[in-house]
Amino acid sequence: MKAYLIDANTKTVSPVELADGLASIRRLIGYDSVDSEEINASGDQLFFDEGCFLRDQTGKGRFKLDNLVPVADKAVVAGSGDDGATLADAVVELTALQQRITWL
Secondary structure (H helix, E strand, O other), rough: OOEEEEEEEOOOEEEEEEOOOHHHHHHHOOOOOEEEEEOOOOOOEEEEEEEHOOOOOOOOEEEEEEOOOOOOEEEEEEEOOOOOOOOOOOOOHHHHHHHHHEOO
């Protein structure tokens, strides 16, 4: 399914395919502890390392999407109709997503 990897270290947003759902997100983010926040009315979710607020992030980039709390390192945007329980293609377009991100 179509998703986007946000990498705050390189300040890039790249399209990715999630071949095996949440397992793919965990691999892309680099942690097993994943949380998510809804980012639009279409059900797209921002998936990020649940511990990124507590873990030592020295030297890692950060970004802010809209008015959400800043996230460190990497995150994934994917679609979901049920708060992240099942995944689907992201609805948001790449250019629109890029315009909503502030690099910190």
